[in-house]
Amino acid sequence: MIGDVLCLLTTLYFFAILGRILLSWFPVSPDGVVATIFSFLYAITEPVLGPLRRALPPIAMGGMGLDLSPIIVTFALQLFVRPLVC
Numbered sequence: 001m002i003g004d005v006l007c008l009l010t011t012l013y014f015f016a017i018l019g020r021i022l023l024s025w026f027p028v029s030p031d032g033v034v035a036t037i038f039s040f041l042y043a044i045t046e047p048v049l050g051p052l053r054r055a056l057p058p059i060a061m062g063g064m065g066l067d068l069s070p071i072i073v074t075f076a077l078q079l080f081v082r083p084l085v086c
Contacts, residue, residue: 016044020042049070053067
C-alpha cells in the first residue's frame with residue numbers, strides 16, 4: 001500500500017520534471033493557463049533541482065549553458081529511488 005503510493009509519487013515527480021523541461025523550451029505568456037502550470041511545476045521541482053544546480057554549474061555550450069540538474073535527478077529517480085520503492 002505505502003509502496004504503491006511512493007511508486008506513484010516518484011512517477012508523478014518524474015513527469016513533473018519532464019513537463020518543466022519541455023515548458024522551459026517555449027515562451028510562456030505570463031497570464032495564461034500554461035504559466036500557471038509552469039509555476040506549479042517550478043514550485044514542486046525547484047526544491048530538489050535548485051540545490052543541485054547551485055552545486056553543479058551549467059556546462060557552457062556556445063552562447064548557452066546546459067543545466068544538468070534535471071538530467072541528474074531524473075537518472076537518480078529511475079536508477080536508485082524507483083527500484084527501492086516500486
